Amino acid sequence: MFVNGKEMNIESGITVDDLINKLNIDKDKIVVEVNFEIIRKEEYCDRILVDSDKIEIIAFVGGG
Template identity: 50%
Template structure:
């Protein structure tokens, strides 16, 4: 991404300065990457690519958290 770009995360626009990786996004949102699954453009990303997968203004991100209960 260049300048102020918007990424759609869970259906909401989020704006960032410059490039942001999935790992950076999760950190920015205070989300523990060990308890979520991240889907970018309808594909589930392997956790080992969170640091290297760079998002752009066309990225559509869904973050799904695991919830325990019973």
């Protein structure tokens, strides 16, 4: 499984929500894309990931 362009050894069959928790990321400040498809936050618990998935996690950064 690739996360943000890096191959990671994460077991297949976990949900997007499981992945976010495993990576200790605040899900309120990110957008998740799986295979070029943006996943709605309401679907994080339902979307199952497989080994061939390419995941991008984009974090919002405030600034001025």
